[in-house]
Amino acid sequence: MSAHIGAVALRIEAPASRRADGERVARELRATLADALRGALAEQTAVPGVAIVPRMHVTLRAPLGRVRGRDLARTIAQACIDTIVAQSVTLGSSATDHSEGTAERTLRALDVLEGVRVDHAVEAATWLIALAQDRRCVLRRASPFVDLEPLPTPAALVAICERCDADEVVAALGLGWTRLFARRCTASEARRLLALLDDGLEPSAQTWHFLVNALDAADNARGASSPPADVQALLGAIEAIFAHLPGAVAAARILAHRATTRVQSALVAQTATVSREDKTLACACAGFWLLLPHLAPRIANFEGREAAAIALALAQLLFGESASDDPAIVALCDGEDREKLHALVPADLRLERLAVRVVRSFARTLMRFERARCTYVVRTFLTGSSAMRRTPDGWAARLPNAPLRLILERAALTGTYVVPWNGVQLAIEPPE
Secondary structure, rough: OOOEEOOEEEOOOOOHHHHHHHHHHHHHHHHHHHHHHHHHHHHOOOOEEEEEEEOOOOOOOOHHHHOOHHHHHHHHHHHHHHHHHHHOHHHOOOOOOOOOOOOHHHHHHHOOOOOOEEOHHHHHHHHHHHHHHHHOOHHHHHHHHHHHHOOOOOHHHHHHHHHHHHHHHHHHHHHHHHHHHHOOOOOHHHHHHHHHHHOOOOOOOHHHHHHHHHHHHHHHHHHHOOOOOHHHHHHHHHHHHHHHOOOHHHHHHHHHHHHHHHHHHHHHHHHHHHHOOOOOOEOOOHHHHHHHHHHHHHOOOHHHHHHHHHHHHHHHHHHHHHHHHHHHHHHOOOOHHHHHHOOOOOOOOOOOHHHHHHHHHHOOOOOHHHOOOOOHHHHHHHHHOOOEEOOOOOEEEEEEOOOOOHHHOOOOOOOEEEEOOOOOOEEEEOOO
């Protein structure tokens, strides 16, 4: 007969005449083996780390007539723990090669060794790499991080760094994997990781020199397609952390803030000179203006900069993090600093729910699209290139060059709207 106790499979061999004794032993084992394993493990507290054992076989033989389930459970538990302690290999970190962390070597070792003993940070980093590679190994099946499985890997990294020591997790990942996950981060995830990795030290002159060169090289390499400033700051800080430079996060944050301020100042200056030079500005988020009549009633209790902060957050949620740099959204922010506006968004605001209500309210103005999914409405009606220009009372833009722009034209969704928090007029014009 076979008794399955968690991940433990036990086979009891006995003649048919002793079947009742075998069933008795199996019942006692089910009731006592878990406690016996915990007790045997407690005796090995002097052995540090977490043991990851992909497979283990323990064979015990004893006359069934003299065996009690409780005694057998203690024997099995002690044999299992002794095997883990004796056969699990401790993997140390590489002192020279930072591109490959201990976590990646741990995954390879699990393919050939009967057990590996690591600390909690390495266990977390190894699980994260297994998640990114979609490796169905024992580490994925029995892990304290299994609740993070549905998350994208950057979000899972942030959650893991909040549970474990962030510096140790990053060290275990190595430069290569940490850099890969950082590139996939959103701006908000990058800001959270920077806060978790901050060592609280003052940046040295070498740190400043290193980061200035690293961020300048990144700007030149990526050009117009460069990621948000927060992600660039995270990438630069990671390079500096692996170079063992103090104050890397503090310096990267300051440089990112200065870069963001320069971009916003350039955009404000650009929009301010439009009326004098009689030019138009290319934009990609003019479609957001069509949502303002549906947003205004839902933020009527907010005024001024707080309302502008909500609109900015909503635009970033619907059009991406780069929306805050689009001239159509810069005009709505009236030159306000983006970081300062972010801080004004009410903590209890359910932004996703607000976005659904606003987009659905807009969709009800379109014939036969009342029940369309919000992502479909944004993608096919509101997303597309456009152009905007300065007017005596505010701004004017053409309908976005969206896939279903013809329906917008037929619905006559053109005209003048007033920004509820600053009174600026926004005119939506039909295409030329």
